[in-house]
Amino acid sequence: xxxxxxxxxxxxxxxxxIVEFVERVTTEGGPDYVPRPERVATFDNDGTLWCEKxxxxxxxxxxxxxxxxxxxxxxxxxxxPWKAAAERDYHWLSDVITKHYHGDDTDVRVLMAGMLQAFAxxxxxxxxxxxxxxxxxxxxxxxxxxxxxxxxxxxxxxxAFLEAHGFTNYIASGGDRDxxxxxxxxxxxxxxxxxIGSSNAxxxxxxxxxxxxxxxxxxDVFDDGPVKPIRIWSRIGRRPILAGGNSNGxxxxxxxxxxxxxxxxxxxxLHDDPERxxxxxxxxxxxLETAATQGWTVVSIKSDxxxxxxxxxx
Amino acid sequence: xxxxxxxxxxxxxxxxxIVEFVERVTTEGGPDYVPRPERVATFDNDGTLWCEKxxxxxxxxxxxxxxxxxxxxxxxxxxxPWKAAAERDYHWLSDVITKHYHGDDTDVRVLMAGMLQAFAxxxxxxxxxxxxxxxxxxxxxxxxxxxxxxxxxxxxxxxAFLEAHGFTNYIASGGDRDxxxxxxxxxxxxxxxxxIGSSNAxxxxxxxxxxxxxxxxxxDVFDDGPVKPIRIWSRIGRRPILAGGNSNGxxxxxxxxxxxxxxxxxxxxLHDDPERxxxxxxxxxxxLETAATQGWTVVSIKSDxxxxxxxxxx
Numbered sequence: 001x002x003x004x005x006x007x008x009x010x011x012x013x014x015x016x017x018i019v020e021f022v023e024r025v026t027t028e029g030g031p032d033y034v035p036r037p038e039r040v041a042t043f044d045n046d047g048t049l050w051c052e053k054x055x056x057x058x059x060x061x062x063x064x065x066x067x068x069x070x071x072x073x074x075x076x077x078x079x080x081p082w083k084a085a086a087e088r089d090y091h092w093l094s095d096v097i098t099k100h101y102h103g104d105d106t107d108v109r110v111l112m113a114g115m116l117q118a119f120a121x122x123x124x125x126x127x128x129x130x131x132x133x134x135x136x137x138x139x140x141x142x143x144x145x146x147x148x149x150x151x152x153x154x155x156x157x158x159x160a161f162l163e164a165h166g167f168t169n170y171i172a173s174g175g176d177r178d179x180x181x182x183x184x185x186x187x188x189x190x191x192x193x194x195x196i197g198s199s200n201a202x203x204x205x206x207x208x209x210x211x212x213x214x215x216x217x218x219x220d221v222f223d224d225g226p227v228k229p230i231r232i233w234s235r236i237g238r239r240p241i242l243a244g245g246n247s248n249g250x251x252x253x254x255x256x257x258x259x260x261x262x263x264x265x266x267x268x269x270l271h272d273d274p275e276r277x278x279x280x281x282x283x284x285x286x287x288l289e290t291a292a293t294q295g296w297t298v299v300s301i302k303s304d305x306x307x308x309x310x311x312x313x314x
Numbered sequence: 315x316x317x318x319x320x321x322x323x324x325x326x327x328x329x330x331x332i333v334e335f336v337e338r339v340t341t342e343g344g345p346d347y348v349p350r351p352e353r354v355a356t357f358d359n360d361g362t363l364w365c366e367k368x369x370x371x372x373x374x375x376x377x378x379x380x381x382x383x384x385x386x387x388x389x390x391x392x393x394x395p396w397k398a399a400a401e402r403d404y405h406w407l408s409d410v411i412t413k414h415y416h417g418d419d420t421d422v423r424v425l426m427a428g429m430l431q432a433f434a435x436x437x438x439x440x441x442x443x444x445x446x447x448x449x450x451x452x453x454x455x456x457x458x459x460x461x462x463x464x465x466x467x468x469x470x471x472x473x474a475f476l477e478a479h480g481f482t483n484y485i486a487s488g489g490d491r492d493x494x495x496x497x498x499x500x501x502x503x504x505x506x507x508x509x510i511g512s513s514n515a516x517x518x519x520x521x522x523x524x525x526x527x528x529x530x531x532x533x534d535v536f537d538d539g540p541v542k543p544i545r546i547w548s549r550i551g552r553r554p555i556l557a558g559g560n561s562n563g564x565x566x567x568x569x570x571x572x573x574x575x576x577x578x579x580x581x582x583x584l585h586d587d588p589e590r591x592x593x594x595x596x597x598x599x600x601x602l603e604t605a606a607t608q609g610w611t612v613v614s615i616k617s618d619x620x621x622x623x624x625x626x627x628x
Contacts, residue, residue: 037505124547168507181551191351192551193482193507202547204540204566209574211566213547226518233438233516233527235549237495237506252518252525260523 006161008154008307014267015304017297018158021265022165025241032263034241036166041242042232042253043155045173045180045197048246048269049188051150053278054142055094058179061134062111063093065118080107081114101248101283112219116200120217124178124202127215132182145309151187152301153310155244155269159188167242172232173197174224174249196235198223228253244269248286254296266296273302276309320475322468322621328581329618331611332472335579336479339555346577348555350480355556356546356567357469359487359494359511362560362583363502365464367592368456369408372493375448376425377407379432394421395428415562415597426533430514434531438492438516441529446496459623465501466615467624469558469583473502481556486546487511488538488563510549512537542567558583562600568610580610587616590623 009015025034046052066085069076076082084092096107119127135147143150159169169190171180177197184190201220205212223231229252232240243250243257244267258264268291271280281288291298301308323329339348360366380399383390390396398406410421433441449461457464473483483504485494491511498504515534519526537545543566546554557564557571558581572578582605585594595602605612615622 177548178551193549195551199548202544204543204570206566206569210553210572210578211543211570213543213570229518229525229527230516234491234513235507237492237509239524252520255520256518256525256527258524264524 006154006157008157008305010304010306012304014297014299017265018161018267021242021263022162022167025263026165034262037168038238038241038262039162039165039167040170040236040238040240041159041162041167041244042170042172042196042228042240042257043159043243044245044247044250044253045171046175047271048244048250049151049155049159049171051140051143051152051277052097053094053271053280055090056097056175057135057140057147057150058175059093060138060141060147061131061179062115062118063088064134065130066114069118081111085114098282116217116219119200119215122215124213124215127178128182131179135183143309148183148187149309149311151310152269152305153307154305156188156310158244159190162242163189168194170194170196170232170236170240172223172228172243172253174222174228176200177223196223196231224249226252229256232256241265243267245287246271247284249283251287251290254287254290266291266294267299268296269299270301272300273305273308275302277301320468320471322471322619324618324620326618328611328613331579332475332581335556335577336476336481339577340479348576351482352552352555352576353476353479353481354484354550354552354554355473355476355481355558356484356486356510356542356554356571357473357557358559358561358564358567359485360489361585362558362564363465363469363473363485365454365457365466365591366411367585367594369404370411370489371449371454371461371464372489373407374452374455374461375445375493376429376432377402378448379444380428383432395425399428412596430531430533433514433529436529438527438529441492442496445493449497457623462497462501463623463625465624466583466619467621468619470502470624472558473504476556477503482508484508484510484546484550484554486537486542486557486567488536488542490514491537510537510545538563540566543570546570555579557581559601560585561598563597565601565604568601568604580605580608581613582610583613584615586614587619587622589616591615 006015024032027033043049046056063085066082070082070086077086096111100108138147140150171190175197177195177199181192181195184195199220201216201218202213203216239259240257241262242265243254245254246269254266257266268287271278320329338346357363360370377399380396384396384400391400410425414422452461454464485504489511491509491513495506495509498509513534515530515532516527517530553573554571555576556579557568559568560583568580571580582601585592
């Protein structure tokens, strides 16, 4: 490729697979042609579109809030997850995710109980404002970049490439939907109505200003594993033809792409670049096995990307 | 107005309120200017965008399915709602909705239990196919029109008018989301991803074709009353500035429009035209009271519309 298409991608089989697939589904009269409205692409966010190590960015936001709570109420400091937050115990926190990927949700439940307390009673607008300030103002602990600039340049370029070819891109993340929404338009050109993710339960409270939607202290959707295709259908009403993920929790979404009558491209991001990003497969073992047996396209950060991070959007 | 704008609307205060509001929020530099992405409009469907009498169109679809079930299994014929379906007892069925609007959900639960059985195990694609065939092939029992042509011409024209002024239209219906989706693009120019509504719970079942999303025999969301603003936020991540409804179940959605910092237009369709459509206020009493006290725009079918029904889309 010499036309500047996907310039942050090296000239490898991963890029060739993307270009070939897009050409195939956009060739009118061709056997695999897919009309524009049906060109739906869904992407996981953490570890697929942006960096999730040493811990998911959202966790930093939750920690900040839990620390504020522990500062205000010292009795919380002996109790998880407030204890880990107040002591900046990143090991405990990182293990929560790794254990989850291995099927042990004990600590996920402890963390989620804390999260539910952390934002209970907050309005969706207040939460969006706090998330926006955190994401635009905070800095990644090891990369030294604004959180806002932790998106992968090749994936951002891929989203634009797909959009230019009539695709509609969605995020389908295990992370909190409303945490991402304030910045997805600027970072990925994906507006809030195309962000699917986890959420706490919401309540509508009447007031003199047209009512307020607020978070309740109870979970609603955990958008991971088999829940991903379900939420994708619920929100879009169409089956995607392209899906991108990076972990075991993305397997059902990747499998769901295409279906009986349509072609599909499944991208699995492999974190194998300790120099420029991180090197880990914890939580991704089954997805890598499935990719190997089913011929999914594995995207190696080390080999397939000549650039990893983009500058923050203006 | 002599420019053909909203030509199916009479030159009354309702039409003037719409035109004035749209002008106000689209006037750059004006005090009430709203940027395009924030121009979100949400509409109830049954009784607001299309006819809901003598019974909601969806109920006809459910009846058809329940009748098939009762034909196949005679023991069901002595049991509601199969009995009403098999005997074409429209009175029992119509009362279900009226009772619901008055706060009595006994029969709604009976009907919903039947509905859950009716579609349990069906794939979302199979259901969409059946709904599509019913809506395009069936005829309204008293109007003699295709169901597909039971949309109100002035509301369809309003949707197009809003779209032409940079609005994004959504349906937020108490009716079943997936029942409407196959035809909303053709009838209202609203694609499936912008249809919000009630739904049974879904399951993801693995298979050799990328998995199938199917309906479970349990309810998930009943998108009515205070649930409407919650689902609107969940799906869109924005607060609408325009909302249209016709019943008590739409009050929270109508109140939610605008909010603290934005202007709002709230439209309440009044069914007062027994000649051309129907004449009823059952289930709309509180919404009409609220409209009167809060200055919402009541749209009289008799006085404000010179045409009621459009031809079926080509």
